[in-house]
Amino acid sequence: MSTEIVPVPGQKNGRDAGVETQEESRRSALGQAAGGTATRVGSERGEAGGSEASGRVRVAGLSVSFERDGVVRPVVHDVSFDLGRGECVAIVGESGSGKSVTARTLVGLTGHGAVVEADAVELDGVDVRGFSEADWRRTRGLRVGFVLQDALVSLDPLRPVGKEVEESLRLHGWRDRRARRAKAVELLEQVGVPAADVRARQRPDQLSGGLRQRALIASAIALDPDLVIADEPTTALDVTVQEQVLALLDQTKQRGVSLVLISHDLSVVARLADRILVMRAGRVVESGTTHQVLTDPQHAYTKALLAAVPGEHTRGQRLSPPDEDGAPTAPAPRGSVRPVPDGSGEVEVVLEATGLAKRFSLGGSTTLTAVDDVSFTLARGRTLGIVGESGSGKSTTARLVLGLSAPDAGEVELLGRPWSVLSEAQRRPRRGDISVVYQDPLSSFDPRWTVERIVEDALPRDGGTGRRNRTERRQRVADLLQAVGLPEGTARRAPLRLSGGQRQRVAIARALASEPSVLVLDEAVSALDVSVQAQVLDLLDDLQQRFGLSYLFISHDLGVVYHVSDEVLVMKDGRVVERGTAEEVFERPQQPYTRQLVSALPRLSA
């Protein structure tokens, strides 16, 4: 069969009249298929098929490109895979590799300006390439449930989540409001939302990320579809919540539903997938059973991807291949105990917090204690990791340490001298000693500025402003950019045009500009793709080695924290619940909460 164009909703792709007639015949074929909720189209009815009878999904030779302003940009090339009933296929790969585009094509929502070509795209043996918009509407939600990427923003923020779940029902013929409401609550219960009837009336912003993700799943499985596509269902979730969501999907799969699971994280999909597809730059570079791919990766990229997942096993190792992105070649793998650059053997404390507390007023008389009696010390050249679920007070602690907000109790000392008790004017000359890198570097840059200006702005001020001084400063910026492994031309570019990893490097370069002793990293790698994250983590390690920096490393990702930290604080509800060396905390957790956290740590195993 020759390749044809699958009409994309939202834009009529009337390139040739043939499509129209094609559509007509498809519609009649699907007339039966979408006849009602009870009848499902078996593969044997798929007249247009010619496919394996048992297949839920068959994709062959799928290519997608996007056309904008006359420019055609191919993003997916020749992707093929099959998925049987009750099976799970995982698509992994770095950001932008085409995972989501592939998934969206399965429900005909590839996007504006998409040109889709395929030898076959079949759902239950029915060729969907000629589907009309109406055909698609009857398919989506009813036969295919879709859990979108960005779970946290994928629910209408203005509507109660119950209504969102109900919408799936309403769109597919559930007329009775009361029945719909009852069913929605039932579904929420089914996906493990506690007090579902109360939660159903709440809006997404009143729910935690995990609950939102579950509500989203509930709306996707509301009509008991045969196929569920879950795009990055666990990103941005705490490990514990991530574990619950995966378990939920596992149950779904047990019920015989086929699953397409998408992630950039091999360790996450390892639990569920029967088979894995590794994508890179729009192509499938490797595919096979989960066991094959995890234990015996063939492609170098798959290997790198596996190596890039930080955690217990990666401590003291580099995460990224040495040649990536022009990063400086790494020193030899180091031992688990790091050398203290001081050389004296004595531990020099650069940062000390004692009994920090911070309360916020929530309007009226209610206050929230965001940080409660937090104490720690950070030694030169060492890394202190802080983990904890969302809202546990990590960022607040960071702001207190940085002197950006004043503690209600307790004190911070920097380099052995008082810090938090000073006035801002007194602190100002010493601000160079401590700097910060945030999760979202972009918003921390003035949007009008180039990389050079951003970094230069952070250089310590020194008297004269002559031309010589100017060139010196330029040189210093160039050195810094080089130190963080940014290619030469970066200086004059606007940060918006850089990739996520590059931006984070700029942020780090800026943080280093004042030659600080302490670097506070608040979720500094959380937004990055595993492979990019690996590069940045390696970079941080290099810098620590070279400059003897001390890191206060904040993350909700246990694997990352385990990878980088010498010591670890575990926070919960503003308090430190456990502390110790990384090994102590992760290998021999004392507190039940920590134990629960650690047990949820995804491990690479087939």
Place this chain on the structure above:
Amino acid sequence: MLTVVGIALVAPAALATHDPYALDLGASLQPPGGEHLLGTDVAGRDLWSRVVWGARPALAIGVGAAATSLVLAVVLGVLAALGPRLVAGAVDRVIEVLFSFPSLLLALLLVALLGPSAWTQALAVGIGTAPGYARIIRGQVRAVRSAPYVEAAVALGHTRARILRQHVLPNALRPLVAIAALSVGQSIVWASSLSFLGLGVAPPSPEWGALLDAGRAYVTHAWWLTVVPGVVVVALALAATTVGNHLQAALERSEA
């Protein structure tokens, strides 16, 4: 379009076919076409030439009003967002009071005080539209003030003044370029409304609002006297708005 306006501003004589003030009592109310491109008014004055000569006062009012309005708005907006608490609070109220004060009344009072003229119009429209823009600027400054990059600058140890100068003001006032262009168009529309109410520029000035007002009495007999200046006002406002939108888009693109 813009070139024509440009020429009309710089050298109206080059475009005009007649003296915009010269009476030709024999050619009263000629329809468009023939010797008079856009027809004549009741006193036989050539409408095309009047429209061309009218561009200057019309734009002067538009630009003058926009400038007045934006200067006022920036001062008020920045003070309300950044001033010391007491000042900010007071300015905040001033903005609200001005905002709730019927702008037309303001114009009426100003005209009563200063007499009808282009300056009065520019001032009246400027003051009338300033509170709206002041609110936008206040919001911008407040948003920028709490932007992460401002906090980043604090963390870098920069002084308040430096942060204000380097980050807050430039970023908060950036949308101003687009607003300014929009406001020129809106001001012309506004000012022409004032002319309609007889608060405009002294006749026989061919300022567009005045033309419109004068044509009104003949609307059923000489449609061109109403339609032409009206279309011109709308077209210019449209052009200014489009320029504003493009400027804004260009600014955003230069960032991207």
Place this chain on the structure above:
Amino acid sequence: GGSNAGGATPSTAGGASGSDDHIVYAHQQEPPCVFGGWIEQAYLSTQVLDALVSLDADHRVVPWLADSWESSADGLTWTFHLKDGVSFTDGSPLTAQAVAYNFDYWVQGGNSTAAVWLAGYYDSAEAVDSQTLRIHLSRPYPRLAETLTQGYFGIQSQKALTERTAEENCAAPIGTGAFVVDHWTRGQEIVLTRNEEYTSPPANAQHTGPAYVKTLEWRFVPDGTTRVSSLQAGEVDAIYDVPAIDWKGLGEGGYQQLKYVTPGRPQQISFTTTTGPFTDERVRKAFAYSLDRKSLVDTIGRGLIPYEGNGGVSQTTPGYSQEVADAYSFDLPKAEELLQQAGWTGTDPDGVRTKDGQRLTVRFPYATGTIIAADGATILQGVAEQARAAGFDVQLIPVPPSGFWSGLYSTAEERDLSAGYWTSVTAGILWINWRPTTADAPNHNNSAFYDDPVLADLITRANSTSDVAAQNALYAQAQEYIADHALSIGVYDRISTLAVSPRLKGVWQENAQGGPVFYDAHFTR
């Protein structure tokens, strides 16, 4: 336009309202009160209040509330004999006492315009008996009866004036008239209803007894085009102040057209004679000669607005001098010569004449929206443009109403030219406009600031002359004097126009001020 010309469509049984008893009339301006000193108020007052006397089409004073009247030989006492059996609409009877009360009420602030007319003459009023009124004057005033025909002299119920609030008397004065104010929807209309007991029409009315129609809806529609359109659309039965541009079309469309040229001071331009370039008579004359007033008015007035060359009184005023009106016809060379003589010999790059380095700039404030309507403003622009040819730089300064009423530009220092009119039944208006200012009686109505005993003497003598021909001769002399010294030049006559649906008959304009009279109005089938 004119699609509805030729009468009502079959569905319209009667007037615009669809009823035979109901007239909808669209007027231009809304006054603050029904009774007062403004002509807009006089127009309304005429519907509701009867005056002592009325003026007929031949400019003769005829009976209204007074059956007859006579003045004493020395001219200092006037006696009016009132109609019997007339009642105010509040039930109180019309008595000489009540009328006398009205006279005192007017001069004591109740109606400042009436007061101006009586000032200097009126002394007191007394009721000789219930129906005989005697007015005592301090000086003879032969034209008193004519004066009293104006709408400012409508008689109100003494009871209402003394017992009701100012607000009530403002909105619904109580008279003996053919109509009664029913209600006033401000900004929209005043609804008048027929006085069923009406017994006192003026002698020049066409019938007796109550008015023909039950209600009169007096709408306020400021925009001329809208008024014309609503008449054509059949929404109203009659409109006031027809725009010049529409006059011809409405006539061709079959509408009745009524036009009244107001006697009194025409729309004229006065020169400031005490300061500035126009202190020099030659410059005033040069200005007058530089204008082609007639073609200007004829073009812009479209044949409706009459050209008026006389700066003193309008062509319908008794004693009008045509000779004066014909003076100063357009003569540019003469204008230039006069300016040359006056020393305005230089010319600057803009073509404006100069003298000793000073430009011949003259300021010409005019009241927009009140005294000078749209057509008038265009004519003034034409005046400015024409004078430019002779080297005058005329700066037109439109004065908004608030400034106008507050007396902005009312001093000699603030203006070189001024424009304005003043309605009046007699040439006695000359006295108001030209009486010199004295220490104890400043004359703020002397818009040329011209204090001249010769002119004053002419006018005072005319005012006191009871023989009409002799009086008119003196008035004509006064007009000539004004023209000879180029104190004021006429431009156009103030007119009052009506356009009436072909089906509505019997509408006429009263002859003192040209207001519409609906007492005789009725619809025809």
Place this chain on the structure above:
Amino acid sequence: MWALVALWGAATAAFFAQVLLPGDRATIILNIRAGQPIARTPEELADINAAYGLQDPVLVQYWHYLSGLLRGDLGDSYQQHRSVAAIIVEQLAPTLTLTLTAIALAWAIMLVTVVLTAGRPRAGRLASAVEVAAASTPHYWLGIVLLVVFALQLGWFPVVGAGTPAALVLPALTLAVPLAGFLGQSTRSAFETALQQPFVLTARTRGASDLQVRVRHVLRHSLLPAITLSGWALGAIISGAVVVEAVFTRSGIGSVLVTAVNNQDLPIVTGVVVLVAALYVVANLLVDLLHSLVDPRLEQS
């Protein structure tokens, strides 16, 4: 609380602006009553000055005015001999009817065009251009054109027909079209932003049609700026109403205000200003209420 401050501020500003106007107020009152602009003698003015306390020091007059205001007494009109409150109450209804109808019409126009065209390349750009043009159209011009075309030429609507619903159509449309342009512009950009939101795709994956998504999800996300603007429009009625009332010969607050300013009828002017300020307060309350109805998240903050 700020509402009271705004009321007081507006009233004070209006009072002093009027007091600053050139000319003696008693003279003006007399001149208008007589229809002649001339200087007056002290005897002539004495009565008026006494009646309205115009000879008192300005601060005393201000005090009288403010204390009257506190008692809810706006004073009496100089020309109409009536209480200002009565005048305003009487004229408010037609103006409010006009404004509310106009806002409703504007919303209807805006909703239909935005929902149907936003985010669509060609139709969207065209509609957006039309909106900009509409927003730049002067009221009086639009009014005259509508009047000439629909009332005079086509005769579909009455020319003056005061009070009838049919007579409301053209004036309301005159105010509505530019407002719809403004509303459309701000709603459109919010709408297009919302169209990009992931939850839109979610709804689509459930099987919702494009129109369903637009109406049920996206629209609500794009309403806030339009609501704010409408609040402003409700308060800004005077400026628009003045023109429309003049063009269509309607009664209402606008024409009262113009006449009052022309006549320097101070009590009316300040009364109207206080009224408008009060309208703003009400409009602001309404806007806040609607905001939290549309976006319940705002309620908490």
